[in-house]
Amino acid sequence: MNAGKMVCTACSCLCDDIEIEMENGTITGIGNACRKGSAFLFGSQNEKQRAGYLAKGREVEVESALDAAARLLSGARRPLLFGLDNSTLEAQTLGIELARKLGGVLDDSSSFCHGRLVEDILAGMLPTCTHEQIHDADLIIYWGANPHNAQPRHLSRFSLYAHRKYHEAGVKRHVSLAVVDVRESETAGVAHHFFRVLPGEDRDFIAAVIEGIKGKPVGKDAAEFLGLLEKSRCCVIFAGLGLTYSLDNDFSLFYELIGHMGKWLKPAVIPMGGHYNARGFNHSLYNATGYVNKVSFAGGRVAHGDEFSLLEQVRSRAADCLLVVGADLFSALPASLAALLDGVPVITVDPFYTATAGASTGVLGAALSGLEAGGTAVRMDGTVVSLAPVKTPRHLSDEQILKRLLEKLG
């Protein structure tokens, strides 16, 4: 039986052309999804991988797991809600409400990923565009990004190969692909131009390009890069984690470069988020509070600051209870930092039984968005995509779980 098209939620490409073949409610074939998406969808049928409902490490009924979680949360004095990057917009709204009700701290992975870029895009400080507008571009740059490993179908669906003016048949090249990275990645291998920077030295490279713009003599790489920019009329930069980490979240020099570019071409920046609705979280929280992450609702007021980032909260042992929604915190954090969470009760909401779920006091298994639960999400370029489930869930969706928790907290 062909169950039709669905949206894959394994990465921020949110591919909406995934064909699913089902037999007796089990997926037997997946069309168009990449290796990552297929592994994710097939993995969702692997019962050993799925999270059930646990309270104090023991398997319980849904209801008691929810009760136990609600008790832990209401008893906490400084609860921290982290995640929601792998939840629908609807669930995110409820998550924000929950944090507000608890007077807790709310953050997501964007505080150590793309938060700064998305914030500046939302504030109108950084030019951006959607994937649909890529056809205007004559230069596509992946900077510190490795799409073939992180968002495998990005080139074929949204950038170079999807470009209307891209053609293989020997005609003049209308759109070029450039990669700036520390590693000669697979994407760099197929790019028309590759600029290798040393780890942590993107800043020097940007500075050199700016020098070049000002007419000063610069090195070979910077001059070649500048040459590309000078020929371009419209350039889209996909900013990956490599850029954020190399600049240590201080983008001032990068913005200066974008500013200079703006004098003769149309630049646009799209942050390459990892989780499927990471950008959606930033949008949701920005609409609710004016900030994209690192927010505290303590004392009924909204406060924002670096002290409310997950990393700071963990480092200073500020939180006395953690609600993690759809994030594998314990795998993602430096082990030395995760060790500081010892003794802090953690509740995990996740479709999969992750390392974080394994270390949690309470586990609430969730339905897989896109496959088993619907809603809406924001793709990395800011476009809203709606998810229509094709499978009947055996778990509550994270939206339902958060709603039930809110009800129980009264």
Add this chain to the structure above:
Amino acid sequence: MKLIIVIYRDVFLWSEKYKKDRTDSWEDKAAFVRLAEQDLKALGISGDGKIKLSNSVGSIVVRALADSKGRSGYGFMPVSPLVNRLTSYGEGRLPNFKRIEVTAEATKENC
């Protein structure tokens, strides 16, 4: 030998996580570092030698693979909980996921 380790993403390992017959062996599969050939030589490692990476927060033993496109002094490791035993975070900065300073030595220990 002093090295700088950079974490990168690997789609094949990521997919491995969700495999049906998965035990936790995918973490072992992620236990490798890619080094420039001359660095491997300097460390006296050939074939599938093991390498011990250590710094002030921890130490791990991984397989050392040759990276023909690698640059001397830098190593690349895929994302996994394993490499996080070497990473650290200091106030006001991002964790050092993309620039981990370690000391490397050839070893006979197991991963």
Add this chain to the structure above:
Amino acid sequence: MSKRDKLQPLQVFQLLPGTNCKKCGQLTCFAFAFALIGRENKPEDCPDLLTEQYKSSLDLLNEYFGGEVSVEKTGLLIDQEKCCGCGDCVAVCNKCQGTVLFGSGVIIPRNVPPVLKVIDGRVQVVCWESCKRCMNPPEYCRVCEERCPFGALELVR
């Protein structure tokens, strides 16, 4: 996971005994080299390679041409282990399906069903007849092979 460094026919030939003894069923060692690349023969089909003297050659040849791969009539070899399902080959193949009118840059589309499709996360041939190599006269296109970032594709004919 870097691009596969391909062995050229001459390099393959240099690994063979070079006696043209015909025991493999081919007329010359050079013909055998081509047969290996086209996956029509396996390294062990040459009896001399199995002797101690050629052990290192055999190991190297097995690394490239050993193992079970099906090339079928398509001549397109897909290494499923290396394919990440990015669909780049699917996209570029669709893009190159057309004939450029020389000089004018105008492209006449062929309107054929796609050759390749990603199924269960790996690429597969679904309609080889659409490949430009099946046209009459054939066009020796290699676009898919050239654009695969993982070196998972190889056109052996």
